[in-house]
Amino acid sequence: MKINKVILIYFSPTRTTKQIVEEIAKGMGPDSTEPIDLTLPMPTTSDFGDRTDSIAIVGVPVYGGRVPALAVKRLQGLKANGMPAIPVVVYGNRAFEDALVELKDLLQQNGFLTVAAGAFIGEHSFSRKNLPIAKDRPDDKDFKTAFSFGKEVQLKLSDIDEAGTLPTIAVPGDVPYKKWDPPSGAPRTREEACTLCATCVDLCPAGAITVDDAVVTDPSKCILCCACIKGCPGQAKWIDVERINQISQWLHENCADRKEPEVFLQ
Numbered sequence: 001m002k003i004n005k006v007i008l009i010y011f012s013p014t015r016t017t018k019q020i021v022e023e024i025a026k027g028m029g030p031d032s033t034e035p036i037d038l039t040l041p042m043p044t045t046s047d048f049g050d051r052t053d054s055i056a057i058v059g060v061p062v063y064g065g066r067v068p069a070l071a072v073k074r075l076q077g078l079k080a081n082g083m084p085a086i087p088v089v090v091y092g093n094r095a096f097e098d099a100l101v102e103l104k105d106l107l108q109q110n111g112f113l114t115v116a117a118g119a120f121i122g123e124h125s126f127s128r129k130n131l132p133i134a135k136d137r138p139d140d141k142d143f144k145t146a147f148s149f150g151k152e153v154q155l156k157l158s159d160i161d162e163a164g165t166l167p168t169i170a171v172p173g174d175v176p177y178k179k180w181d182p183p184s185g186a187p188r189t190r191e192e193a194c195t196l197c198a199t200c201v202d203l204c205p206a207g208a209i210t211v212d213d214a215v216v217t218d219p220s221k222c223i224l225c226c227a228c229i230k231g232c233p234g235q236a237k238w239i240d241v242e243r244i245n246q247i248s249q250w251l252h253e254n255c256a257d258r259k260e261p262e263v264f265l266q
Contacts, residue, residue: 001157003055006030007048009078010059011038011071013205013225016122016138017090021059023143024088024118027150028055038074039205045077052082052162055115055153058107059088061122063223064180065097067106070206070223075106084163085112086153087171092124093134094255101173113163116153117171117264120146124251125226126244131252142261149263156265171264185241186222187229189215193236200228200237 006025012018018037025033036046048056058078060071067075067089087103089096096119104114120142124133138146160166186208198211208221209228215236217228224244229237 001052001160001162003028003053003154003157004031005034005054006032007034007036007054007056009036009038009056009075011068011074011205012059012061013039013203013227014061014123014125014230017059017061017088020090020120020122020138020142020146021057021088023146024057024086024150024153027147028154029151038071041205041207046079048078048080048083050081050083052084054083055157056080056083056085056112057088058085058103058112059090060099060103061125061225062089062091062096062099064182065095065099065178066180067099067102068223068225072106076110078110080111082164083112084115084157086116086118087114088118088120090120090122090138092127092251092255093121093137093259094124094251098173098175098177100171101175102177104169104171105175108168113166114169115157115163115166116149117169118146118149118261119263120261121259125224126248126251128248131248133248133251133255145261145263149261149265152263152265167266169264169266183224183241183243183247184219185224185239185244186217186219187226187237187239189217190236190238193234195234195236197233199231199233203227203231
C-alpha cells in the first residue's frame, strides 16, 4: 500500500514528543503531512473515516507510567474506520510502563489500526539545572532512531496491499493499567523576574494560568507538565512542591543511566 499523507497528532507540552513524531514522519517520506496539535485547548473532534492512503503517528508523553488524562480526553475526539496508526510515547528515562498499551488500546477503540509502535526518551518535565533528568533528550541518536523507524514502517507497508492484513501490534504493558496518583500543586512565579508577558498563558495546555496584575495558576487545573517553567523567557517560573522535589531528586539519582528507544514492528 502507498502512504500519501502522514498525519502528525501529538499532545506535547514541552515539545519533545512533537520532535519525535516529526522525525518518524520524515523517515516515512510522504508526499504531504498534516499536523494536529492537541496540546492547547481547542476543538479536537476529527473523523478520518477510512483514509487508507494515510497514516497517523500519534504521540503523547508519559506521566507516572500512563497517558496524561488531559491527552486521553482530547484523543477521544479522534475517530477512524480502519486508518493505520502508530502510537508513540515519550518518557523521561524512568519507564513507560502501561502508557504505550493504553495509547494503543485507545486508538483501536476509536477505529484506528495500530501497525507499529514506539517508546522514546525526552528530557523529563521535572528536570532542573541542578537535578538534570534525561537532559537534552531527544538527541541526535534518538532522532536517527526515530527516522530509521519511520523508514522501516514505510517499507513494511509498501510490501502489503492493505493495513488490515497486518496483525495487531503487540506492545509491553499491563491491563488493567497501573493506578496513578498524580502529585498536586502548581509552579510559582518570581515576581521580580516576571514581566507579565503572558507567555505562560499561551503555553499552558490546561488553561490553568491567567495574567492580570500578577500571574495566577489554578492548582486544580495544573497538570504539572512544566511547559511554563521551560518556556518562560525571564526564567520567572519555578516549582517548590515537596512531593515533586522528592520525585526529582529520586529520578536524578536513580534514572541517570541512558535508556534507548524501543520500537515495535511485526
